Amino acid sequence: MTSPTNDSTALVSxxxxxxxxxxxxxxxxxxxxLSLLFxxxxxxxxxxxxxxxREAALHQPMYYLLSLLSxxxxxxxxxxIPKVLAIFWFDLRSISFSACFLQMFIMNSFLTMESCTFMVMAYDRYVAICHPLRYPSIITDRFVAKASVFILSRNALTTAPIPILTARLHYCGGNVIENCICTNMSVSRLSCDNFTLNRIYQFVAGWTLLGSDFILVFLSYAFxxxxxxxxxAEGAAMKALSTCGSHFILILFFSTVLLVVVLTNVARKRVxxxxxxxxxxxxxxxxxxxxxxxxxxxxxxxxxxxQKLLQRGL
Structure with a gap:
């Protein structure tokens, strides 16, 4: 599994x-x-x-954004999750070098894509409530298409260097990752090289992407x-607060859990x-x-x- 060469892929397969x-x-x-939640x-x-x-009436920008989030x-x-369950049930702990870094890329890029989608959806609700007469002209199918391209390209390009930098490190020692998933720090700690650049880039990129998204979400919901x-109008305020309040709580939950993960990584000796x-x-x-x-x-x-979908038996 390991051999004393200079090629990282040969050192650890x-x-x-x-x-x-x-x-x-x-x-x-x-x-x-975990399986029930999955x-x-x-x-x-x-x-x-x-x-x-299946429903033509739902072919609208707001529902397209929901589809992207899903x-x-x-x-x-x-x-x-399938890999985690495979470890739990069948003790299938091995993961190839390339699969590990592919998983790392998807996790980093898609988590930031989700955060960015939350931001676009918050903007959608801001326009719908604060500028209802202009909503049809601002939030169009073309807007959703452009927003989707922006979400995918911004986050994929910005987070791509994280697994690339990690894969370029030399792994000449142990190959046991003390984690269920291939996180950047868990893998980098196994390398024989200095991974300070890797850590700094992830920190700066992560806080720039997620921090800017959260600030814009917060501003949207403040407005x-x-x-x-x-x-x-009677009941209008409560209806709007009920809908947007649940959305904001979910975004806050997403951001809070992510913040807890980051902080516990920093204070890993105490937690x-x-x-x-x-x-x-x-x-x-x-x-x-x-x-x-x-x-x-x-x-x-x-x-x-x-309900219509279930009545038709999918």
């Missing part, structure tokens, strides 16, 4: 993922809630996508709240490492399970479309 190194005995029990996430997102695709969620789940409080691993896994699973429920099925049109 595969890694071994060790989930919860201090609690190996109970990880089988953890697989049950089925919920995949089923809810697939149902939402089918509903939007696609991102499904890819994130499929990238992480929405100001506009809602001025509504005089049990198994807690950090569990947070990493849950962050790729809980938001995908909640997003279609909070964003999608609380919408009247989507509820009706889903």
């Amino acid at each position: 595969e890694f071994l993922l060790i989930c919860f190194p201090n609690y190996q005995a109970w990880q089988h029990w953890l697989s049950l809630p 089925l919920l996430a995949m089923g809810a997102n697939a149902t939402l996508l089918l509903t939007i695709w 696609l991102l969620d499904m890819v994130l789940c499929l990238t992480v 929405i709240l100001r506009a809602v409080l001025r509504l005089k 049990p490492f198994d807690i950090l691993i569990l947070l990493n896994v849950l962050h790729h699973l809980v938001p995908p399970a909640l997003n279609p429920i909070v964003y999608g099925f609380r919408t009247k049109e989507l509820k009706q479309g889903c």
